[in-house]
Amino acid sequence: xxxxxxxxxxxxxxxxxxxxxxxxxxxxxxxxxxLEESVFACPQCGKGLDITYDYxxxxxxxxxxxxxxxxxxxxxxxxxxxxxxxSAQARVGSHGGxxxxxRADRLGAELGIANLYLKDDSTSRxxxxxxxxxxxxxxxxxxxxxxTEMGCVSTGNVGTAVASYAAKAGADAYVFYPNRLEDxxxxxxxxxxxxxxxxxxxxxxxxxxxxxxxxSTGMEFANITLRPFYAEGAKTExxxxxxxxxxxxxxxxxxAAAGGTLSSRLHKGLGELQLxxxxxxxxxxxxxxxxxxxxxxxxxxxxxxxxxxxxxxETAAHSLAIGAPGDGYLVIDAVLKRGGTGGFASDxxxxxxxxxxxxxxxxxxxxxxxxxVAVLHKMAAEGRFGADEVVVAIITGxxxxxxxxxxxxxxxxxxxxxxxxxxxxxxxxxxxxxxRDRALEALAHR
Numbered sequence: 001x002x003x004x005x006x007x008x009x010x011x012x013x014x015x016x017x018x019x020x021x022x023x024x025x026x027x028x029x030x031x032x033x034x035l036e037e038s039v040f041a042c043p044q045c046g047k048g049l050d051i052t053y054d055y056x057x058x059x060x061x062x063x064x065x066x067x068x069x070x071x072x073x074x075x076x077x078x079x080x081x082x083x084x085x086x087s088a089q090a091r092v093g094s095h096g097g098x099x100x101x102x103r104a105d106r107l108g109a110e111l112g113i114a115n116l117y118l119k120d121d122s123t124s125r126x127x128x129x130x131x132x133x134x135x136x137x138x139x140x141x142x143x144x145x146x147x148t149e150m151g152c153v154s155t156g157n158v159g160t161a162v163a164s165y166a167a168k169a170g171a172d173a174y175v176f177y178p179n180r181l182e183d184x185x186x187x188x189x190x191x192x193x194x195x196x197x198x199x200x201x202x203x204x205x206x207x208x209x210x211x212x213x214x215x216s217t218g219m220e221f222a223n224i225t226l227r228p229f230y231a232e233g234a235k236t237e238x239x240x241x242x243x244x245x246x247x248x249x250x251x252x253x254x255x256a257a258a259g260g261t262l263s264s265r266l267h268k269g270l271g272e273l274q275l276x277x278x279x280x281x282x283x284x285x286x287x288x289x290x291x292x293x294x295x296x297x298x299x300x301x302x303x304x305x306x307x308x309x310x311x312x313x314e315t316a317a318h319s320l321a322i323g324a325p326g327d328g329y330l331v332i333d334a335v336l337k338r339g340g341t342g343g344f345a346s347d348x349x350x351x352x353x354x355x356x357x358x359x360x361x362x363x364x365x366x367x368x369x370x371x372x373v374a375v376l377h378k379m380a381a382e383g384r385f386g387a388d389e390v391v392v393a394i395i396t397g398x399x400x401x402x403x404x405x406x407x408x409x410x411x412x413x414x415x416x417x418x419x420x421x422x423x424x425x426x427x428x429x430x431x432x433x434x435x436r437d438r439a440l441e442a443l444a445h446r
Contacts, residue, residue: 015086018065018078020058024049024228027330035082038145040225048326049228050268051082059276067243072098074136077239080272081137082232088143091169095125096132097236101244101392106360107373111380115390117250119241121397122365126168127160127188128398129366134233134261135161138222139169141229145220148172152222153210155203155258156185156319157397162222163194174219178206182318184401202313204324223259231327234262238269241392242279249273249281251389252340254376256368256396257288257297258320260327267334285340287384288331289375291315291350291367297328298342301335308332316347316405317367319397341384345374351407353377354399364399372396 024033026042027050033039041048058079070076074097075089083089100120108116121130135158142150149172152162159175166173173194177186178201189196199206207224214221223230242249249270257263263286270281290298293315296308308328313321325331335342345353353373358364365373372393385391399406415421 016084017075017081017086017089018061019081019084020054020061020079021082021084022052022054025052026050035084038225040227048231048330051228051232053080053272055272055275062276062278074098074133074233074236077236080235080239080269080276082229083137083140083144085140085144088140091143092136092140092165093126093168096136097124098240099124101241102361102363104361104393107357110356110360111377113376113380113385113391114387117245117390117392118361118363119237119392119394120363121237122363122369122395122399126164127157128401129157129161130234130237130262130394130396131157131161132165133236134158134230135165135222137233138162138220138226138230139165139171141226142171142220142222143169147220149174149219150222150226151176151210151213151219151224153178153203153207153224154185155321156182156401158223159189159194159196160185160192160401163189163192166194167192176206176210176213178203182402182405184404188401203322204310207326227326231261231265234265235269235272237262237394238266238281239273242270242273242281245390245392247279248390249279249284250392251283252285252287252385252391253394254287254289254372254379254391255394256317256320256371257290257331257342258322258325258368260297260325260331262394262396263288263297264327264330264334267330267338284338286335286338287340287375287379288335288342289372290342290344291317291320291371292344292346293317294321294323295342295344296323297325297331298344300328300332301342304336306332315350315367317350317371318402318405319366319368320371341379343375343378345371345378349374354406357395358399363395365395366397366399366402367405368397369395369399 023035028047029045061079073094102118104116104118124132151174152158153176163173175189175194175196177198214225273279274281294313296311310324313323350367350370354370357373415425
């Protein structure tokens, strides 16, 4: 670009946000780059870049706007988000973020956790997953750059979020899915006007090829070339959790991990809250959950290894099927620094977790959420949570989008529409073990 985004904002009439972003910095070698530079990986070492902020300025600006007047959406903490062009922010929309934090007494009672909360991103708008948070940042950055088309590589939820936000912003979306894509999510992308392409190979193979596509065409990719901005959206999860707990950080946060963006940026977000003096967050532990068929991050954490050993995914939890997670090393660092751990669950345990959550709290989640519940159950059984400690489990996606992947439930034969037949059927149903009991038993004996 001949004129940078920041320079054009300074000279032009466009309104700036309250962002205190100052630049980009390499995660590993600490080299710095200007915020407006079109770079997504460090030219020196190849590692990812992080957004930097002026935290003293952010603290002052945060106090200038009363909390009760702040928007209850993704932009509530705009001082600590990287978008500087207010028009780009506005075009993305104001409906994402600020999802419910639900006290889960019934699930907690089953698992033996006295103070369990669910951060329910299965209700996130517009695409019913946590990916709304990260994609909102990517699309806003795309608009700051004056671009009108965007690609993404996706196992499911990124694609639907990109399709939705791009449609809202008037941009063209191109979604590349690897093999074994989730059909419902792909159809949703097409319904929102995105162009969808299925790529032979797994996610990691498709991701490598999409990097080449980006380099060959100059097209921006939400989770590749725009990744430093994309990742910043994930830390809003931490901001909201702590605020919704009345500015008292929980002792534990557990979430499913795929590429590692969410779990690593929870760590950053918690640290930023403490830097601004909003909450004491040093004692919050971060735990991650993965399928046993794709657990490279959990395996490294449990083995106390600093590097990821890539694996070939083999799991029904498609949204977690990333065998070479790009931010895996950041997750290891975050989890170990915070005294957390990793865990994993088999596919049957994952679906039992889906059923248990649905039967106790009335929330239907996708397999990623079932993974979190299954690992949460194991951790509780191991005595990892103190009696008075607050535990927050993040439910990252909605199960309505993945029902085709859930094991079939027995479906009763048709009965006559007569009183006697219906009373007989009712008695049979009452004698059958409740879904909650079956799900709990399945988890307890694995």
